[in-house]
Amino acid sequence: KAGVTQTPRYLIKTRGQQVTLSCSPISGHRSVSWYQQTPGQGLQFLFEYFSETQRNKGNFPGRFSGRQFSNSRSEMNVSTLELGDSALYLCASSPLQESNSPLHFGNGTRLTVT
Amino acid sequence: QQPVQSPQAVILREGEDAVINCSSSKALYSVHWYRQKHGEAPVFLMILLKGGEQKGHDKISASFNEKKQQSSLYLTASQLSYSGTYFCGTFNAGGTSYGKLTFGQGTILTVHP
DSSP states (O other): OOOOEEEOSEEEEOTTOOEEEEEEOOTTOOEEEEEEEETTTEEEEEEEEETTEEEEEOSOOTTEEEEEOTTSOEEEEEOSOOGGGOEEEEEEEESSOOTTSOOEEOOOEEEEEO | OOOEEEOSEEEEETTOOEEEEEEOSSOEEEEEEEEEOTTSOOEEEEEEETTTOEEEETTEEEEEETTTTEEEEEEOSOOGGGOEEEEEEEEESSGGGTTOOEEOOOEEEEEEO
C-alpha cells in the first residue's frame, strides 16, 4: 500500500506570493490533517478534513486555507506569504481521525520564504 | 492546551532505560506517541486509550493515567535505532477538539554506543 504522498518536497517563494501544497492520503483513508513544523513551535495543527468537510481548525490566520476533494486528496493554500511561514508542512492521513486511529504522515513539503 | 513533555532531551548509552512524560491540563480521550528521526516523517508508535491501560511495542511501552491526565513512554534496553524526537499527541475530551490531535513540543532522545 502506498504511503502518504506530498508534493512538492521543496518550495522557495518570496514574501507576498501564495503557495499551494498537495497531499494524497493512503488509499481508503478519508481523514487528512495538516501540521506546520518549526524548530521553535514544534508540530502545530492547521486543520483536519473528513469527507470534504473541515472538522477542525488550528490557531492560524485566515491566510492559511485548505480543502479536500471527493477522492480524499487534499490541498492547503497559504496566501500573502510571510517570512515566518517558512516551515515543514506535514500532511497526515487516517481512516477516521478518531481518538483511537493512528496518523500516517507524509514526508512533508519544506517551504522557504525569502 | 498543548501537552507538556519532559524531559526536553535525554542522552543514553546503549542498553540504558529512559522515561518520557507527557502531561495535559485538559481531560483526555487518548494519547498517541510518535517518533521522528532527523529529516523523516513522524512514525506512529502506539495509542493509549482511556482506562489506564498500558501498551507495549517491542521494548517500548507506555502508560496512561486518565485521572492525572498524564502518559509516560518507557524505553528499556535502548538501541541506537531509538534515537530521534519523541512526540506525544493528545485528543482532548470535548466536541470542539473533534478531529484534532495536539502535539507536545517533543523530547530529543540520543543513544550512543
